[in-house]
Every structure is written in structure tokens, then in C-alpha cells.
Amino acid sequence: IIVDASAPTLLKLADWAKEKDILLFNIRATDVSLRQEDCRANVMHIVPDRYMLADALAQYLVKMDWKNWLLVHGSTPADAANVEAAERAAKRFGANIVDVREYVDISGGRRDGVGPVPPAKPRKEASVNNTVVPTTGYDVIMVADEDQVFGPLIPYRGGGAPRIVAGTTGLFATTWSPGHEKWGATQANNNFEKDFDRIMLPIDHQAYVAARTIGEAVTRNPKNDFETVSAFIHGPDLQLAPFKGIKQQFRPWDGQFRQPLLIATEKVPVSVSPQRGFPHASHPEIEVDTLGIDEPESICKM
Structure with a gap:
């Protein structure tokens, strides 16, 4: 069935x-x-599962050296599950979540009420011409919003300089794309x-x-x-x-x-994960097992 x-x-x-x-x-x-x-x-x-999707995306972002993420999430259980998957993937593949922000969905609120995403809290301070300047230090706005309540606006409401948007909006991992060739x-x-x-x-x-x-x-x-x-x-x-x-x-x-999973936008794929260079111990000959739950991590008792 x-x-x-x-x-x-x-x-x-x-x-x-x-x-x-x-x-x-x-x-x-x-x-x-x-x-x-x-x-x-x-x-x-x-x-x-969400772990596979998060791992596939994280591998690509890390390979491109986009390792510092601002994580913006909604308030549903699915959003919380995506946050957990993103945090796991970041730790697994060497990315850094510099800040986490929650968008609180007010019942009956209008989508156009979504304000700008504030810059991440300063991660470090840099000295420029003897002046201390805070730097936000993130390359990617990682979105966890399965219901698309606020996510579609994030590419155009990001605070500070433009940033790559990924997760449930922008660049994402998927099994298929109409642009796959x-x-x-x-x-x-x-x-x-x-x-x-x-x-x-x-x-x-x-x-x-x-x-x-x-x-x-x-x-x-x-x-x-x-x-x-x-x-x-x-x-x-x-x-x-x-x-x-x-x-x-x-x-x-x-x-x-x-x-393998496609790393894609809504229209076209840009890469395929697993990416090279992420070895694992249990089945080194099977690269796709770097995505999701590997055998030593499994608690499934079938």
C-alpha cells in the first residue's frame, strides 16, 4: 500500500x-x-526524513563555505522539528548557528505584518580605523517555516546586508525538481x-x-x-x-x-548531495549514508 x-x-x-x-x-x-x-x-x-533533508542542505552550505547561519523559525511542532534537524546538521558537518530567532505567529495576523528580520546578535567585534565595529557574522538565513507563514518574505526582509536564504524557503533539499536534467x-x-x-x-x-x-x-x-x-x-x-x-x-x-537529494530552488537544482568530503565510519563505501540516521545512531528495533 x-x-x-x-x-x-x-x-x-x-x-x-x-x-x-x-x-x-x-x-x-x-x-x-x-x-x-x-x-x-x-x-x-x-x-x-527531516534529518536527511537538513544534512543534505548542510553539506552543500558547508562545502560552499557558508558556515555561519542565522536560524529563524516559526512556532509549530514541525518548525521545532526542523530547528532540531538544522542544529544537528550544523554540529555534524561543522557549521555554526550564530543566533536563533522565533517568529511568533499571531492568530488572525496578516502576512504583510511580518517585519524585517533583525540582524544576528554581534558574534565578535572588529577594529576598523581604531573604531570598534560589531559584525553579525552570518552567511545564511536558515528558515524553519513548513507552513510558509513568514518564510516567503524572508529573502526580502533580511536585516543588514543581503544574505543567502535556505531551509524551507529559498534553497532547500528535495527528492525531485522540475528542472532536474x-x-x-x-x-x-x-x-x-x-x-x-x-x-x-x-x-x-x-x-x-x-x-x-x-x-x-x-x-x-x-x-x-x-x-x-x-x-x-x-x-x-x-x-x-x-x-x-x-x-x-x-x-x-x-x-x-x-x-541522493537535490539541492534546489523552486525552479532549478543547483547541486546534488551527498557532497564529497564528508566521510563516515559505518559504511564508508555508501556515501548516501552520510545523510540522516546512520546505523550506529539508530534506535530502531525492527
């Missing part, structure tokens, strides 16, 4: 299907808990637009990968019973190539789909 639903609904479905020959494919819920304390053996996660993606985008008269969105690509996984497992196994197909999907012999340049499969410790 391909599931486009929230985490609570997905967990209810997983528990309902526990004693049945049913495998669920999560294409929507990015909650880290679904891959950790709330993981289920009958759930495969196509959509990346490498590894056969142009043909995939064109075919989708021809068939459905609209661009392919990340949720569409995630659903495609889920369906492709099922098709691959069935066609590669003469026996199409549930146990055989499920074992193949969970195992190392599954090798998918959904327009990302490498063969992809699921992590055995939590059912998360291993995949």
Missing part, C-alpha cells in the same frame, strides 16, 4: 497491518520518529508533463519510486509470494535507478530509502 498520509495515520495503518501480508510505503511523512522509536518492520520510507530526468519530467499536463512534484516522484520498487521486486522473483517479495525489497539485491545517478536501495536498520 502506497501511503500519502501523516505520521499518526501511518502508524495506525502499520499497526492494523502488522499480522497481515501487507507492506506500506511512506511517501509523505518526514518525521524522524518513524525511523527511530516508532519504526515498524512493515513500513518502507521513500520520503526522506541529469541521468534521464529530462525525459521523466517531459513524459510526466505530457501525461498529466503539469510538472512532476516531489510527492509524485516518491510515489513513482514506491511503485517502481514493487514492480522491480515482483519481476525479479519467479515466486511472487509476500515473504519472497518483502525479503527482496528489504535486502541488498534490490537496485533501483530512479534518475539520481546511482543504484538505490533501503537501509536495513530502519527501512529508509537510500537516495
